Amino acid sequence: MGAHLGRRYITERDTEPDPAKKSPFDPEFGFPDRKEREMVATQEQMNLAQLPVEQRDYCAHYLLKLMKCKRDNWPNFLACKHERHDWDYCEHQDYVMRMKEYERERRLQLRKKRIEAQAI
């Protein structure tokens, strides 16, 4: 659970990625062709719904659907399970993508270090 912290601060201080810094590697590297993330909700739609800035991510269209469902079905607070699940699943996939990005960054750093060690 805290293995990455041990690597970052103690064992592999030079290769463990720092999430605060921008990745020095090319995003397309290692992929034959990489698909861009698609944003479904428009800025105008998000403005009209008055979404907070933190919630204007790539899952905003599911959130807008959920908000509409809740407003239509009030006071039945048990009505929007399907929409809520869709939004939650989208957010979950987004988090898993973040984990994969971190791991990719880490492996690229290790690879870079291996190549440099070989060059010596």
Added chain:
Amino acid sequence: MAGVGFRRWAQLLSKRKASGIPALISGCRAASGVSKDILPGPYPKTPEERAAAAKKYNLRVDDYHPYPDNGEGYGDYPMLADRSQHERDPWYQWDHPDLRRNWGEPMHWHFDMFIRNRVDTSPSPVSWSSMCKQLFGYIGFMLFMFYVGGVYASYQPVAPKQYPYNNLHLERGGDPEKQPEEVKHYEI
């Protein structure tokens, strides 16, 4: 007046030498009545005055120490130890259990301050230096640990969250005229 029956009162009146109203009022009074000889007086200068003052306050002559005579107005009132009523034995059968005081006992000048609801002079279970060390040691340790936690921050092993529209350039108050730097996000 109630202490004397009507007959006795009439008998007493006939024996009295004084005339007028003082003749009618009987000599008996309630125990709470105050006369000048039990009130505090001026600072005692001679040994006889000291002995009399000690007797007045129900103290032994060796134990009687008046306040220094420097114009502060204590008179002959005794200087007792600055100990609050908390320090007195809770299990002894005091005459006044709440005040932990017996009848006739000399009262401290600041007796109202030393009652059990107010100032407590009882000794702390641990010495002052030990208490200071413990408190400041703990606070110092916590401050140090929080500083260390700031330097070596703890975080989840995830990349930063990705936002659309060039990291929400307009939504975050960016200049609408200025062209924001292009940010592309990919699926993985």
